[in-house]
Amino acid sequence: MVCDxxxxxxxxxxxxxxxxxxxxLTCNLLGSLGVRTLVLEQDxxxxxxxxxxxxxDEALRIxxxxxxxxxxxxDMRENRFAEYVGETGKRFAEVxxxxxxxxxxxSPLWFFHQPKVxxxxxxxxxxxxxxxxxxxxxxxxxxxxxxxxxxxxxLLQTGETRTVRGRYLLACDGARSGVRKALGIxxxxxxxxxxxxxxxxxxxGDAPELCxxxxxxxxxxxxxxxxxxxxxxxxxxxxxxTREEMERPETIKKLLAPYIDPERVHVERAQVYTFxxxxxxxxxxGNVFLLGDAAHxxxxxxxxxxxxGMRDASNxxxxxxxxxxxxxxxxxxxxxxxxxxxxxxxxxxxxVRVGHLFLARxxxxxxxxxxxxxxxxxxxxxxxxxxxxEFKQPPMHERGYYLGGGHxxxxxxxxxxxxxxxxxxxxKEVLLDDAIGNDFAVLCRAxxxxxxxxxxxxxxxxxxxxxxxVQSSGADGSDxxxxxxxxxxxxxxxxxxxxDVVVLRPxxxxxxxxxxxxxxxxxxxxxx
Ligand SMILES: Cc1cc2nc3c(=O)[nH]c(=O)nc-3n(C[C@H](O)[C@H](O)[C@H](O)COP(=O)(O)OP(=O)(O)OC[C@H]3O[C@@H](n4cnc5c(N)ncnc54)[C@H](O)[C@@H]3O)c2cc1C
Numbered sequence: 421m422v423c424d425x426x427x428x429x430x431x432x433x434x435x436x437x438x439x440x441x442x443x444x445l446t447c448n449l450l451g452s453l454g455v456r457t458l459v460l461e462q463d464x465x466x467x468x469x470x471x472x473x474x475x476x477d478e479a480l481r482i483x484x485x486x487x488x489x490x491x492x493x494x495d496m497r498e499n500r501f502a503e504y505v506g507e508t509g510k511r512f513a514e515v516x517x518x519x520x521x522x523x524x525x526x527s528p529l530w531f532f533h534q535p536k537v538x539x540x541x542x543x544x545x546x547x548x549x550x551x552x553x554x555x556x557x558x559x560x561x562x563x564x565x566x567x568x569x570x571x572x573x574x575l576l577q578t579g580e581t582r583t584v585r586g587r588y589l590l591a592c593d594g595a596r597s598g599v600r601k602a603l604g605i606x607x608x609x610x611x612x613x614x615x616x617x618x619x620x621x622x623x624x625g626d627a628p629e630l631c632x633x634x635x636x637x638x639x640x641x642x643x644x645x646x647x648x649x650x651x652x653x654x655x656x657x658x659x660x661x662t663r664e665e666m667e668r669p670e671t672i673k674k675l676l677a678p679y680i681d682p683e684r685v686h687v688e689r690a691q692v693y694t695f696x697x698x699x700x701x702x703x704x705x706g707n708v709f710l711l712g713d714a715a716h717x718x719x720x721x722x723x724x725x726x727x728x729g730m731r732d733a734s735n736x737x738x739x740x741x742x743x744x745x746x747x748x749x750x751x752x753x754x755x756x757x758x759x760x761x762x763x764x765x766x767x768x769x770x771x772v773r774v775g776h777l778f779l780a781r782x783x784x785x786x787x788x789x790x791x792x793x794x795x796x797x798x799x800x801x802x803x804x805x806x807x808x809x810e811f812k813q814p815p816m817h818e819r820g821y822y823l824g825g826g827h828x829x830x831x832x833x834x835x836x837x838x839x840x841x842x843x844x845x846x847x848k849e850v851l852l853d854d855a856i857g858n859d860f861a862v863l864c865r866a867x868x869x870x871x872x873x874x875x876x877x878x879x880x881x882x883x884x885x886x887x888x889x890v891q892s893s894g895a896d897g898s899d900x901x902x903x904x905x906x907x908x909x910x911x912x913x914x915x916x917x918x919x920d921v922v923v924l925r926p927x928x929x930x931x932x933x934x935x936x937x938x939x940x941x942x943x944x945x946x947x948x
Contacts, residue, residue, distance in 0.1 A: 428585035432456040432552075433744045435571050437559040437599050440467065441534065442712030442729035443592030444541035444703060449484040449737035450547030453926075454745055458584055459560070460573050462558040466538040468691045470620045473534070473644070473652050473721030474499070475730075478815055481839060481928065483733045484525070484851065485858050488544045495536045495646040499529040502631040506790035507638065507783065510905040513793050513806055517631075520809040523909065525839035525851045528809055529631075529723075531646040557582075562589060562602060564706045588740055589708045592729075595696070597714035601733055603705045607717075609661065609698035609768070614807050616695065617666045619653045620646075621687040623680060627651065630873060633778055637786045642777050643679050650688075654720075656779065663692040695719035697768050703757040716764045721774045722812070723771070724767050731815070735760050738859075738926035739821075747884070748947075752821060759820035767813045800890035804882035821925070823932030823945045830935040834916040840910060842890075842903035852910075853928060855903050860931075861908070861924045862886035866902050867892070868920050873900060876921050879939060882948035885923070890914070 436443045439461035450457045469472055475496075483489040500518025503511050518531035520728035545551050556576045563570045569589040574581050601609075627645060634641040642654040655675050657666055665671055667690050673682035696717045703710045712729025736756045742748035777793075780786040795833035797803040805811060815836035827834030839852045856863075862880040864873060866889035873889065877900060880887035889902040890910045905911050914920065919933035923942060932942045 421648050428583045429820075430458060430582075430584045432458045432584065432586045433448045434458075434588050434590060434740060435460065435569065435584055435593055436590045436598075437571070438462075438591070438593030438714070439542070439555070440594055440712070441472065441538055441541065441726055442733055443590075444538060444545065444729055445482070445486065446554070446590060446592060446711065446733040447533075447551055448488065448541055448544045449547075449733055450741065451545060451551040452486060453737060453741040454550065455737075456550045456740050457548075458586070459545075459553050460559050460571070460584075461553065461555045462576065462674065464556045464577075466542060468535050469691075470534040470650065470652075471618070472532075472720075472723070472726040473646055474529060474531050476530065476723070477522060477524045477528045477622075477729050478836070479528060479727045479730050480526040481524050481853065482730050484853055485734065485926075486541075486544060487542055487547075489543075492532070492537060492540050493530075495533060495540075495648050497645070498527055499532045499631050499644070500527070501916055502529065502633070504633045504635055504778070504793075507636045507786060510790070511830075512635075512790040513797065516807045517808050517809055522812075522814070523838040523840070524815075524836060525688075525853070528812060531631075531644065531652075533646065533648045533650050536648060540814075550782075559598060562708070563601065564589075564708065569707050575784070576838060587601060587707065587744060588737070588841070591708060591710045591714045592712050592733075593714055595713040595717050597700075597710065599708060600700060600710055600714050603708060603712070605705065606701045607696075607698040608701065608719075609696065611694060611696045611698075614694075615657045615663065615692045617655045617657060617672075617675070617690060619672055619676070619687060621651055621685050621692045622649045623651055623691070623805065624684040624686065627680065627684075635778050635780065635786060635789070637781050637783050639675075641675075651680075651685070657692065666692055690906075697772060699761070699765065699768070703761065704753070709753075711736065711758060716768070718768045718771045720771075721769045721778055722767065724771060724813075728764050728767060731763070732756075732760055734927045747755055755821040759817040762818055763813065763815070769809070770813050784859040812885060815929075817929065821931070821932070822929075823923075824941055832919065832922065832930045835928050835930050837922070837928050838909055839928070840905070840907040840911055842910070843906050844903060845901070849906065854904070856888060856924070857886050859926050862921060863890055863924070864888075864900075864921045865890055865911075865914055868936065870899075872920055873941075875936060875939045877901075879921070879923070879943055879948070882943065883923070883946060 433456045438461040483492045502515040504513040557573045561572045568587045629645045633642040640656040676682040703715045711732040817834040820831040864876040889900045920936045922933040923931040
């Protein structure tokens, strides 16, 4: 089919196919950046059933950047402790998620109720007159040329067909992405043979707070107290067990019995899933980009499937805005896959490794694992690595849109900037991102010589970025807007990276951190 762009019923900057959690988040990010967006969703109402259950500090920071962080966090539960137990129920590893602090403003493990999150994101889209959601609209086909994409979609209630023209199309249409298939992009990787039964529900009366990986070769399971009174139990199916048999209420009761009195459980959803660990051969085709499950899937052992899609959205939204506004060349968009794919692949590998640990099926192997894990944790460094959750993949880009082209050992470029609390000049204490907004930002030391501060100001103005001077606690005022570094962490960061000025990208990755004399180099790299 050829869609004539002259005949499109509507024209926008960005069309999004699919309003699942990744599509809805992307919409909010684009909306807050002023990008005209139409999102097409085939279903009339949000999914309504919980699938994703946990997220992390990076996810919370991304939600914060949409202005919906507090609203979303209100219905989340911070998980402070996770444990791995063996066949006998004896713990062989524990992760102290409540005290782990990677510096990004939040602790690293949170449980949420997906329907609540999707509800808030959908409502949040209503804040932007330039963002439109069309539900009951199924994307049918697309045509692209050098200038953009024309999408044909069907309104499922009336059967009417419409077209929309956009500069870019973002496929957020999930693991079975029709857009990806239409472009002939293949997925590769591996499917996990063992299906899992995921049971969600609530519990009558008091219930223990827990987050437990049951690494019992007879029946690997995951049991956790979630947000808003929700629980999650996941059980691996054993050879010969069928979906029908596992989803039966009496089977579910039997499976729950070792963990809780099943009569107190109100099951809201019980469904068998098979998890895949797949990656699309390419995440971009001309003016079409794949995000979230459309681009990659992974088993849920680290709770990183949705979070990875959120990182995609956070990485791409501001790049699209800058290109659409004519502030950056279209080549900036090539850095989306360049930056994100290696991170996703690393997270997938980690999920698979954790899966191996979790899913040992042989009793003797599982017993040996428990012993080795306990023994290893007598070594303080290993104990810290496990208990401090240091095995989680750090957010970092080896290559991409950075001064010097990416992260070199010990360099700040390509790393995720810290987010400590700061005090505003009004006296109010906020997390750093709330002080710097959602565009580029330039931070400099407040006590720098005035010529340096002036140079940093020149850079910020040329970039259209907010400039903030970082004062150490109790320092005197500065002639540029300042924040007080009440924890001392920003000052330490500047010292550790031997720099006076840092430029943060809108997604809060460090574009460049330099001594004042290297500011011209930074400006060159930014093209301003
Ligand atoms: C049991 C289970 C547990 C999980 N636990 C976690 C976890 O704890 N943490 C985590 O981070 N992840 C977890 N995940 C993964 C997570 O659920 C997914 O990664 C996430 O839902 C992907 O979001 P998405 O928006 O990319 O895709 P989806 O949620 O699949 O949304 C795609 C949307 O596109 C729409 N759509 C599809 N085709 C069209 C079309 N042609 N036209 C218009 N609309 C269309 C669909 O209706 C849907 O609304 C879990 C998954 C499962 C199954």
